Amino acid sequence: xxxxxxxxxxxxxxxxxxxxxxxxxxxxxxxxxxxxxxxxxxxxxxxxxxxxxxxxxxxxxxxxxxxxxxxxxxxxxxxxxxxxxxx
Amino acid sequence: xxxxxxxxxxxxxxxxxxxxxxxxxxxxxxxxxxxxxxxxxxxxxxxxxxxxxxxxxxxxxxxxxxxxxxxxxxxxxxxxxxxxxxxxxxxxxxxxxxxxxxxxxxxxxxxxxxx
Amino acid sequence: xxxxxxxxxxxxxxxxxxxxxxxxxxxxxxxxxxxxxxxxxxxxxxxxxxxxxxxxxxxxxxxxxxxxxxxxxxxxxxxxxxxxxxxxxxxxxxxxxxxxxxxxxxxxxxxxxxxxxxxxxxxxxxxxxxxxxxxxxxxxxxxxxxxxxxxxxxxxxxxxxxxxxxxxxx
Numbered sequence: 584x585x586x587x588x589x590x591x592x593x594x595x596x597x598x599x600x601x602x603x604x605x606x607x608x609x610x611x612x613x614x615x616x617x618x619x620x621x622x623x624x625x626x627x628x629x630x631x632x633x634x635x636x637x638x639x640x641x642x643x644x645x646x647x648x649x650x651x652x653x654x655x656x657x658x659x660x661x662x663x664x665x666x667x668x669x670x
Numbered sequence: 671x672x673x674x675x676x677x678x679x680x681x682x683x684x685x686x687x688x689x690x691x692x693x694x695x696x697x698x699x700x701x702x703x704x705x706x707x708x709x710x711x712x713x714x715x716x717x718x719x720x721x722x723x724x725x726x727x728x729x730x731x732x733x734x735x736x737x738x739x740x741x742x743x744x745x746x747x748x749x750x751x752x753x754x755x756x757x758x759x760x761x762x763x764x765x766x767x768x769x770x771x772x773x774x775x776x777x778x779x780x781x782x783x784x785x
Numbered sequence: 786x787x788x789x790x791x792x793x794x795x796x797x798x799x800x801x802x803x804x805x806x807x808x809x810x811x812x813x814x815x816x817x818x819x820x821x822x823x824x825x826x827x828x829x830x831x832x833x834x835x836x837x838x839x840x841x842x843x844x845x846x847x848x849x850x851x852x853x854x855x856x857x858x859x860x861x862x863x864x865x866x867x868x869x870x871x872x873x874x875x876x877x878x879x880x881x882x883x884x885x886x887x888x889x890x891x892x893x894x895x896x897x898x899x900x901x902x903x904x905x906x907x908x909x910x911x912x913x914x915x916x917x918x919x920x921x922x923x924x925x926x927x928x929x930x931x932x933x934x935x936x937x938x939x940x941x942x943x944x945x946x947x948x949x950x951x952x953x954x955x
Contacts, residue, residue: 586677593684600691604703612700612757619749620694620707624687626738627715630722631680633731642722642734649738653745660749660756686868693875701926702884705913706871712908713868730806737803747907747914748900754915754926770885770933773915773924 587635594631597624615659622652676725683717686710699765700757708750715742793834797826852952859949860905867910874928885930886915889923889939891947898954905946912942 601624604617626645633641690710697703716739723732764771807818874882893899903914903923911928918924925942932938 586681590680590684593688597684597687597691600695604694610700610757610762612753612760612762613703615753616700616704616707617694619746619753620691620711623711623715623742623746624691626742627683627687627718630715630719630735630738634676634680634722634725639731639734642731642738645719646734646738646741649741649745653741653749656749657752660752663753663756663760665760686872689868689872689875693871696875696880697882698880699884701886701913701915702882702928705907705911705926705928706875708913709864709867709871709908713864730809733803733806737800743908744904747904750907751903751914754913758915764886765884767884770887770930772888772933773886776888776924 587631590631591628591635594624594628598628612663615656615663618659619652619656622648622655625652672724672727676721676723679721679724680718683714683719683721686714686717688714690714698767700762701754701764704750704754708746712742712746790830790834793830794826797829798822801826849953852949856946856949856953859945860908863905863909863945867908870910881929883929884926885933886924886926887930887933887938888935889925889943890935891921891923891939891943893947893951893955894921895954898950901950901954902943902946905950906942909946 598621601617601621605614605621608614608617626648629641629645629648633639633645687710690707693706693710694703697706719735719739719742722735726732726735758773801822805818805822807815807822809815874880891899891902893902899917903917906912906914906923906925913926914923915926916924923943925938927938927942931941
């Protein structure tokens with residue numbers, strides 16, 4: 584039984600729900616939350632890609648994506664607080 | 671055997687990610703959304719990566735997935751924490767049915783004493 | 786000083802090993818990976834050694850690792866419980882939530898310990914840390930507020946982790 588398309592479908596629905604929150608979020612922090620969670624979902628996506636295609640570099644993409652998404656969220660949070668990026 | 675176990679772990683992870691993002695859409699205010707989504711997406715993605723590790727056994731991919739799990743467990747709660755603090759400082763209100771907000775009370779008290 | 790440098794070097798080299806994983810079939814590539822790791826870890830230690838942990842010699846105390854091993858299953862148990870809890874709250878039609886921000890007190894003081902505590906609180910049932918003050922209070926967003934008293938809330942939220950984290954990080 585081939586389950587991989589089902590997993591991809593579930594993660595795709597999740598990403599679309601995140602996109603809904605990014606598009607409709609009533610406040611700016613809501614949109615940032617959507618972006619943050621989308622970043623984590625994409626890491627799961629790339630792990631599944633690594634498993635289903637057998638290409639190992641996808642997991643490295645996920646590793647880099649984790650850290651970049653974290654730094655991006657932190658920068659946006661600091662921007663929201665009204666502080667400089669160097670504090 | 672390890673393939674079946676890996677598939678089960680990945681399935682659980684994908685379902686939890688779905689629950690988390692449903693929470694992201696359904697819950698009423700920013701703090702609840704952040705809470706539900708961070709918890710579920712973190713454990714869900716970790717479970718998916720764990721499924722990859724179980725599937726592949728001891729190899730370079732598994733080690734990178736392990737590093738990825740460590741990074742996610744360290745960074746995702748920290749990002750949520752920074753975001754919640756920033757949102758509270760920038761003036762996002764709690765849901766109108768919330769019980770209490772001792773953080774805002776203490777901040778008000780501090781401002782009064784410094785004035 | 787030398788001891789500090791050595792512990793930073795060990796951490797960096799361990800990270801390099803995990804990233805490169807030079808224990809495959811190809812002997813020459815393996816040797817290459819092991820050797821290239823040494824100057825890379827040395828350079829990283831030289832450049833960024835002063836930025837991170839304050840007391841790196843703690844990583845050589847074996848007792849802390851046993852407590853860490855004990856902490857992992859506890860953490861996973863609470864984490865899974867948290868996810869089932871969130872799934873129940875999100876999926877039930879009337880959404881049984883009762884949110885609020887409460888204040889708890891902790892006796893942990895070291896920076897890494899407080900970070901680990903805040904992260905654990907965020908990943909466990911119904912709670913998320915919002916802010917941390919210098920005198921040991923943590924503000925927590927609680928999805929289902931049971932008590933507004935500082936002592937009782939600390940008892941409910943912080944105690945299960947604090948006991949173990951104190952032995953790991955302090």
